[in-house]
Amino acid sequence: MNFHTDTIAAIATPSGTGGIAVIRISGTDAIIRAEQIFSPIRGKSPLHMDGYTCSYGYIRQDGEILDDCVLTVFRAPYSYTGEDVVEISCHGGRYLTQKILRMILCRTVRLAEAGEFTKRAFLNGKLSLTQAEAVADLISASGENAVKCARTLRDGATFRKISEFSAKLLEILSSLTVWADYPDEDIPEVNAETLEQELSSLMFHMEHLLKSYDYGRILREGLHTVIIGKPNAGKSTLFNALAGCERSIVTEIAGTTRDVVEEQVRIGDVTLRLSDTAGVHETSDRIEQIGVEKSLASIQQADLILAVFDQSTPFSPEDQTILKQLPMEKTILIGNKNDKISCWEFSQILDSENPVCVGISARSGQFPQLEQAVTAFASRKAVPAEDGMIANERQRDCLRLAVDAVHEALEALRMGMAYDAVTVSLDAASDALLQLTGERVTDKVVDTVFARFCVGK
Numbered sequence: 001m002n003f004h005t006d007t008i009a010a011i012a013t014p015s016g017t018g019g020i021a022v023i024r025i026s027g028t029d030a031i032i033r034a035e036q037i038f039s040p041i042r043g044k045s046p047l048h049m050d051g052y053t054c055s056y057g058y059i060r061q062d063g064e065i066l067d068d069c070v071l072t073v074f075r076a077p078y079s080y081t082g083e084d085v086v087e088i089s090c091h092g093g094r095y096l097t098q099k100i101l102r103m104i105l106c107r108t109v110r111l112a113e114a115g116e117f118t119k120r121a122f123l124n125g126k127l128s129l130t131q132a133e134a135v136a137d138l139i140s141a142s143g144e145n146a147v148k149c150a151r152t153l154r155d156g157a158t159f160r161k162i163s164e165f166s167a168k169l170l171e172i173l174s175s176l177t178v179w180a181d182y183p184d185e186d187i188p189e190v191n192a193e194t195l196e197q198e199l200s201s202l203m204f205h206m207e208h209l210l211k212s213y214d215y216g217r218i219l220r221e222g223l224h225t226v227i228i229g230k231p232n233a234g235k236s237t238l239f240n241a242l243a244g245c246e247r248s249i250v251t252e253i254a255g256t257t258r259d260v261v262e263e264q265v266r267i268g269d270v271t272l273r274l275s276d277t278a279g280v281h282e283t284s285d286r287i288e289q290i291g292v293e294k295s296l297a298s299i300q301q302a303d304l305i306l307a308v309f310d311q312s313t314p315f316s317p318e319d320q321t322i323l324k325q326l327p328m329e330k331t332i333l334i335g336n337k338n339d340k341i342s343c344w345e346f347s348q349i350l351d352s353e354n355p356v357c358v359g360i361s362a363r364s365g366q367f368p369q370l371e372q373a374v375t376a377f378a379s380r381k382a383v384p385a386e387d388g389m390i391a392n393e394r395q396r397d398c399l400r401l402a403v404d405a406v407h408e409a410l411e412a413l414r415m416g417m418a419y420d421a422v423t424v425s426l427d428a429a430s431d432a433l434l435q436l437t438g439e440r441v442t443d444k445v446v447d448t449v450f451a452r453f454c455v456g457k
């Protein structure tokens, strides 16, 4: 069903000069408006074109030719938005595309808002909300893994997974309701033990999906990474080599990196959101102190810690203090300055644990071993997107609400409360899942989701 009467248009390609630009029109007047400005050279005029066909012709303004272009028609409901859609591929260039767009805009055709084409696709039932969100992720995705993931989610992996949960919940809810509403009928009693098993299993799978949020965040934002180590270990040099610019101050004087500097860098196919922190060491300097506190706090929050040690000087008590603070499961130990003679090896100072250690020369700017270690670390965090993935905070909050509600239902069951109490919680869980997929969602949430999009998508 089509909810919209007005027609929208926008330039769908990025602004700036390019070989081709695409202008998109969607809505009931899309085809008639195209008919008014386009005259075919080869092919039919828009009104006579079938869906999924194109014509080559001129865009004219007051009889004067503005540009030659290819015009494609998609007829409702077989289009991206589910409405009549026309796409005009004209010559790129800001002036020309803006001029054609201005010609298209009129009393019945207005400029599209950010994400409005995809919003219409959602409102017309072409996409679930999780799929629409994946479209935004696909546009902004950097890196092969992020694109693959967004593609899979665009194809509905999360929607399918959530629908499985919803179906299970509905099945349980209906058996409870039927049994409660028709006590006189010969309906088998709902067995509390079976119910508990079913709910526990459902909660386990929901919690499992919830964990995928972490990977989604990493794909979207990159691994939150801190570089840590005592002053002069070479943190800033490594940071600058990774970032490819002189952002941190590199000096021979200990304690010159005073605050946390942030940079987003790529290493292999992995994005790191990199912070260079103050060196972790005992200090009385007030400003240094603040930096040190920040760096200790950032250890807790980080996804990955690059701990830099200077292997060209003896392993010091300070190094030992840092080593003890490191959560090894998320740390890569780096022996820096291996262009000089090494005073010690990690194997001499580490006991039973088996952390990842690499030797580098930060100054050389080349560290394939570090790249391998980071890639291996990131791939351990990966979850297969085919099983569905929680891609953003909105989705996570909805799923968490659902998990909490199922948990409440289980508690009620275990405490021997009436099935009514169980039903209330399961209804809430079901509602949260429908909000997640967008099947039951407020206008405000929809607007927030689509505000992330660019105009023309």
Ligand code: GDP
Residues within 6 Å of the ligand: 229, 230, 231, 232, 233, 234, 235, 236, 237, 238, 249, 250, 251, 252, 254, 255, 256, 257, 279, 336, 337, 338, 339, 340, 360, 361, 362, 363, 364
């Ligand atoms: P930070 O205090 O840990 O940030 O250390 P810096 O990055 O400021 O480096 C301290 C000193 O070590 C500087 O003089 C760097 O040029 C030097 N340095 C850093 N990395 C290397 C390296 O791989 N080899 C050598 N020989 N010197 C390095």
